[in-house]
Amino acid sequence: MAIHVGRWDCTTCGYKGVLGPKTECPNCGADRPKNVKFYMAAEKDIVQDPEVIRRAKAGADWRCSFCGQNNPNDVQVCKDCGNPRSEADKQLAVKTYTTADVPRSGDGTKDFSKLKEKEAIATPPTSKKGCFIGLGIIVGIVGLLVLLALNKTVEVTVKGFEWEQSILVEEKRNVQEEDWSIPNGGKIISSFQAIHHYDQVLDHYETRTRTEQRAVGSEEYVCGQKDLGNGYFEDQYCTRTIYEDYQVEYEEPTYRDEPVYQTKYRYSIDRWFSISPIVTQDKNHSPTWGNAMHIRTSSSLREAGRTGTYTVIVQDEKNEEHIEEIPLSWWQQLEIGDNIKAKRGRITGGYRGLYKEEEQSN
Structure with missing residues (x-):
């Protein structure tokens, strides 16, 4: 399983793409964010060094409960404050993603949009906005006046x-009709054989070919990534069946429409029009x-x-x-x-x- 180097973004200075294992920003020296989000920047960031691979698989980093510094899993003393590791020191979260869901960019940089939203709330509306508001008020008043005018009660004289x-x-007329039975009041004039419906009857078979699939083996493929909680990602594998197409001959039945005859009646009857x-x-x-x-x-x-x-x-x-x-x-x-x-x-x-x-x- 391949190991990839992740990335994280500095929330202090906004520097992006810090190597995942680094616990300090190379730009400003700030510690890795408390709620750091690791992401994969490129598939080519594959670790080849056996020692680095061992360190990646050693386990998730832990956060010092005293100073908040991130430390590798195999370190038992906080490198920042010197406090020994204890049960109060929590490990970073280990997460598994599908290939489609694995994070490809960070969200740890400063979010200036929220600041702008707050500023916008305190900023008086521009003249253009004020114009639209004023127009809306005028339209509302005019609509109210029209409604009152429509509902105004007036006095009228008959x-x-x-x-x-x-x-x-309605007029009763004697007419001639045809049907498969004679209704009440009808008088028969004649009867004859007519097609009532068609039955599907097997006529013959035709040889045809269709494409089917059969299993010929299986293969492993990368179906996701596991965030190891220390700045590295590890490939996750799934197994899928390999199929191949092949042609199959079969006999397809062909049907014909066979008419079914029944007695039909011609009769006279009174109808209202x-x-x-x-x-x-x-x-x-x-x-x-x-x-x-x-x-x-x-x-x-x-x-x-x-x-x-x-x-x-x-x-x-x-x-x-x-x-x-x-x-x-x-x-x-x-x-x-x-x-x-x-x-x-x-x-x-x-x-x-x-x-x-x-x-x-x-």
Whole structure:
């Protein structure tokens, strides 16, 4: 397993790429950071010297609990303060990374971005920022004024009414249809054989070739790195199976569509179809349904429902007229000359939410 020399960055002066085993910065002399992060700068930093390899495998460095200095694992007395090693002196962390996750750069240099963020908090906004803030306030005020205008209650006077009522009509007709069975009310005309569906039937086999794989051995490969906690990294190996491609002949079945016949019927049956409705309309307050007497006396016609629309014409304080569709129950209660409340709605350009004065008080 190959041993690589790691790197670390000085947090005191910002010097980058200090050799991992070094416990002091060559630029400013500061001790290796307390929470040092080792990283691999290049794959070529492979250790060849047997003595260095032995030192790398000796174990993680330990940190003196008295002065904070980092010391090699095989040193029993702190090289900085002379304190003997004790149980209070913790070893640096040993970590294992996958090849994709192994750190390739340090994060120990001074982080000036946080300082800038703090300064930005205390710095008054520039004129450009102030302009945007002021514009936002203006837009908010305008929006509020528009909302208040839309919800403003005004008084309008009923000037007239319009209505339209429709009776939906259906006509019974005798038609001919085809199906695999005769529905209730149908009268058979004829029957015949027809294709109902297709079955998949084996027709023949065709010889074809496909590519498959088979295991022919195994191999070891570098699948990660182990941070030894002393400035060195050690390759971690995994085993994987080696495969080779080979061609295989096989027989593939080919199918054909085989039609399946069943008896189909042609029959006559009465069906109801929508025809033109009976529509009545006027500009008064007395709606009437159209004459549907001929529907009730005919065996070939029937009512399929009734619909109606009811509108009121109102005049506002500017003598402008607006038309509003409202429910029949309310429409019937209104009279010409009634004064009612309304809310101006820009969606329709007219008035929405008409209501009587006495209903508002309730």
